[in-house]
Amino acid sequence: MEAVESVVRNMTQDGRIKCPACGDTRKKKTQKTMGVTVNGEGTLYNCFNCGISGKILPKKPYIQPVSAPVLRPKKRVNAPEQNQHLYNFLEKRGIDKDVAKKYGVIGGNKYFNGSGELPSIGFVYGEDADKPEAIKWRGTGKKCFTQEGAAQSFYGLDQLPENIETLVIVEGELDVLALATVGIDSVSCPNGAPQKVSVYEKDPSEDVKYHYIWQSKDLIEKVSKVIFAVDKDEPGEALAEELARRIGRAKCWEVKWPDGCKDANDVLLKHDAETLTSLIENATPVPLVGVYSADDYDSQVDLLYDKGNGKGASTGFSSLDELYTIAAGQLSVVTGLPGSGKSEFVDALLINLAQKEGWTFCVASFENPVPTHIAKLSEKITGKPFFSGPTERMTKEESQEARKFIKDHFVFVEQRDGSAIKIDDLLERTRLAVMRLGCRGVVIDPYNYIETSKGDKEHQSISAMLTRVAAFAKAYDIHVWFVAHPAKMYPDPSGKTPAPVGMHISGSAAWFAKADCGVTVHRSGDYDNHQPEIHCWKSRFKWVGKIGMVKLNYDVPTGRFSDIKENWEFD
Numbered sequence: 327m328e329a330v331e332s333v334v335r336n337m338t339q340d341g342r343i344k345c346p347a348c349g350d351t352r353k354k355k356t357q358k359t360m361g362v363t364v365n366g367e368g369t370l371y372n373c374f375n376c377g378i379s380g381k382i383l384p385k386k387p388y389i390q391p392v393s394a395p396v397l398r399p400k401k402r403v404n405a406p407e408q409n410q411h412l413y414n415f416l417e418k419r420g421i422d423k424d425v426a427k428k429y430g431v432i433g434g435n436k437y438f439n440g441s442g443e444l445p446s447i448g449f450v451y452g453e454d455a456d457k458p459e460a461i462k463w464r465g466t467g468k469k470c471f472t473q474e475g476a477a478q479s480f481y482g483l484d485q486l487p488e489n490i491e492t493l494v495i496v497e498g499e500l501d502v503l504a505l506a507t508v509g510i511d512s513v514s515c516p517n518g519a520p521q522k523v524s525v526y527e528k529d530p531s532e533d534v535k536y537h538y539i540w541q542s543k544d545l546i547e548k549v550s551k552v553i554f555a556v557d558k559d560e561p562g563e564a565l566a567e568e569l570a571r572r573i574g575r576a577k578c579w580e581v582k583w584p585d586g587c588k589d590a591n592d593v594l595l596k597h598d599a600e601t602l603t604s605l606i607e608n609a610t611p612v613p614l615v616g617v618y619s620a621d622d623y624d625s626q627v628d629l630l631y632d633k634g635n636g637k638g639a640s641t642g643f644s645s646l647d648e649l650y651t652i653a654a655g656q657l658s659v660v661t662g663l664p665g666s667g668k669s670e671f672v673d674a675l676l677i678n679l680a681q682k683e684g685w686t687f688c689v690a691s692f693e694n695p696v697p698t699h700i701a702k703l704s705e706k707i708t709g710k711p712f713f714s715g716p717t718e719r720m721t722k723e724e725s726q727e728a729r730k731f732i733k734d735h736f737v738f739v740e741q742r743d744g745s746a747i748k749i750d751d752l753l754e755r756t757r758l759a760v761m762r763l764g765c766r767g768v769v770i771d772p773y774n775y776i777e778t779s780k781g782d783k784e785h786q787s788i789s790a791m792l793t794r795v796a797a798f799a800k801a802y803d804i805h806v807w808f809v810a811h812p813a814k815m816y817p818d819p820s821g822k823t824p825a826p827v828g829m830h831i832s833g834s835a836a837w838f839a840k841a842d843c844g845v846t847v848h849r850s851g852d853y854d855n856h857q858p859e860i861h862c863w864k865s866r867f868k869w870v871g872k873i874g875m876v877k878l879n880y881d882v883p884t885g886r887f888s889d890i891k892e893n894w895e896f897d
Contacts, residue, residue: 334371335382337362340473348376359534361476364439372476374537379475411445415466420594421503429485429503436463438470446470449499451477451516453484460516462499477516479538486511486545493549494606496590497556497565504591505555508599510606512555512590515569519561523568539572546573553609555581558588570612579609638870639685642678643878645889649862650871652679654766654803656842657796659864661810661831663823667858667880668847669694669771670702672807674887676767677706680735685766688759690739690752692775699738702885704728711883737763746777749791753798760802770795771809778833785834792840810837822850827863842866856880857890 330346337343342358349359352375360373372379412433416426429449436446444465452459460475480495482502494512496502497519505512516538524535539546546552552573556562570578583605587593593602638651652658652675662668669691679685691699701712707728710720720728739755741747752770759765770776779787792808799806812826825848828838838844844864849855857877865871879888 330371330378331380331382334360334362334369337364337369340364345373345376345378347378348373357534363473363475370474374476374478374534411466412447415447416503419500419504419591420507421500421591422507425503425506429482429506431503432461433466436465436472438463438465438472441465441468441470444468444470449481451475451479451481462516479516479541480513481516482506482511482513483542483545486513490545491549492551492553493546494553494555495569497562498589498591501555501590504594505602505606507594508602510603515565519557519565520568521561521564523564536568536572539569550577551579552577553579553581553606554612555590555606555609558583566612575612575614578612580612581605581609639679639683641675642682643876643887643889645876646860646878648872649860649874649876650843650845650865652767652805653842653867653870654805655800656805656866656870657792657799657840658805658807658843658845659810659828659831659837659841660807660845660847661812661826661828661837662847663812663815663826663849666847666849668809670880670885671845671847671858671860671887672769672771672809673699673703673885674706675807676736676769677703679767680731681707683766684735686735686737686764687767687769688737688739688756688763688765689769689771690756691769691771692741693772696738696740700729700732703732703736705884706886707731709884709886715883717883737765741775746775748777749794752776753794757798757802760804765804767805767807768799769807769809771807773808773810774832785836788834789836789840792834792836796840796842808841825850825859825861827861838864843871856882 333343333346340363341361343360343362344356344358345360349357352359359375360371360378363370369382370379371382412426412431413423416423416431432448432450434446434448435443436448437443445467446463446465449462449464450458450460451462458475459479460473460477462477462481463472463474464470481499485506486493490511494505494510496505496512496514499514502512502514517535520535552569554566554569556565566578566580583589583593584597584601587596590602593605637647638653638656640647641650641652660668660672676685676687676689680687689699694702704720704725705712708720708724710724711717712720712725737759739752739759756765756768760768773788773791776791778784778791795806795808798804810831812830813832815823815826815830817823825846827846828841828844829835831837841864843866844862846859846861846863848859848861850859856879858880859875859877861875862871862873865873877890879890880886881888
């Protein structure tokens with residue numbers, strides 16, 4: 327006790343500290359389990375863990391107010407008459423005098439730090455009227471607060487009927503009295519509302535601020551519905567979230583206060599008892615995380631009905647647009663035999679989208695050094711080779727102009743040590759590019775530079791990776807191209823190697839399953855063939871494209887693709 331008082335005596339303001347009596351014996355030795363209240367009557371302390379409590383008188387004698395608070399009797403129904411000032415205050419708040427008597431509300435003068443002695447209303451916590459766990463005081467004129475003891479339970483808990491089916495939780499004691507005035511039983515949180523939602527820890531022994539939830543666990547489990555009628559502000563929303571986390575969203579409902587009303591007492595004053603009762607009775611379910619009603623999509627469905635989906639952005643090739651367009655929020659898997667030109671094809675798409683749609687891109691092309699990649703993109707922009715050759719080379723000025731365009735529309739992710747990169751690290755880099763630079767598309771080329779499990783677990787690792795990438799595309803409303811090499815393909819009896827599709831990609835069938843669109847660039851091993859086949863082997867949504875094949879011209883010196891009007895094959 328002496329050790330406790332030596333620490334508490336030095337406190338100059340209210341707060342929480344580590345209990346000197348039991349703090350060193352706890353697992354979390356720095357946890358602040360002792361509440362300290364400092365006022366003109368002395369310093370009060372109480373530890374919710376070990377229960378040690380007491381009062382240290384001030385060095386200067388404190389003169390008791392003339393109108394001292396009168397504690398309630400155990401039954402609370404025969405509370406002595408309180409001063410008229412208290413009743414005047416309650417009348418202005420629309421609260422019935424008999425309700426105040428029932429809840430054991432007391433009145434008197436109270437000392438507040440910085441404000442002196444003021445007429446006050448006291449809310450008594452705890453079931454034992456002779457030994458209340460706490461009394462929370464509020465000035466009836468100037469809005470001041472102080473507390474005797476440490477409130478650790480719901481206010482109004484002892485007034486609930488035994489057969490209660492619905493528990494209404496409010497944020498303040500006056501709201502409990504306001505609801506009781508209209509015949510609705512409720513309880514108030516003892517610690518008010520937090521400023522923001524905290525990191526959630528559900529261990530009751532460590533959940534100090536919400537200890538009152540765990541104390542009322544049996545009651546909460548018994549009722550069929552819990553209604554949050556908390557304040558209409560950010561702290562109130564944070565409180566509702568904290569309570570829902572601990573109680574379980576499935577049985578939680580919430581009240582929406584009308585404009586101009588912050589809480590239950592406001593509604594009682596500005597409207598009437600019928601309105602307040604109706605709002606409680608018509609509370610709505612707290613939204614379940616990740617679960618939505620059809621009503622939540624009304625505006626989107628109306629827009630879909632009025633305007634349709636349209637199509638995705640053009641590839642820049644009129645023949646290919648019949649099969650494949652570029653839609654935000656989707657994942658395209660691009661495959662093809664080695665040397666077939668799949669990376670060149672993706673680059674051509676990006677340049678077309680940048681020129682025609684103004685899109686910007688984040689590119690992780692691990693097999694292309696970035697300077698070389700910039701040179702290749704420059705060729706597609708200028709229509710001239712970057713290096714000297716048999717055809718006219720782009721001028722220095724043309725090269726610089728192309729690079730300016732690339733600078734405006736591209737950023738590059740580079741793993742400079744040549745090692746594999748984790749998918750989470752890659753997505754974080756691309757996320758920053760999307761958020762900061764407004765990138766509309768992301769390229770990952772090829773997948774084998776991503777760190778994945780090998781052996782029996784490879785297919786699981788690839789499936790999880792593709793799930794992350796597809797979710798990333800939807801979350802940020804971008805298009806992702808994922809380039810992947812197929813497993814070894816063998817010629818058919820005619821000597822031609824068939825075009826690989828999603829099921830042929832090395833490692834997992836998830837390449838087919840998780841893709842929104844699947845594309846193969848194919849030249850059947852004939853690399854003198856400058857009319858590659860573009861096979862579309864999957865289109866999840868018919869408004870984006872369909873299965874089929876077209877051929878494109880490919881210009882070797884510039885890496886450009888172009889339409890040809892023959893050999894179109896549509897399903």
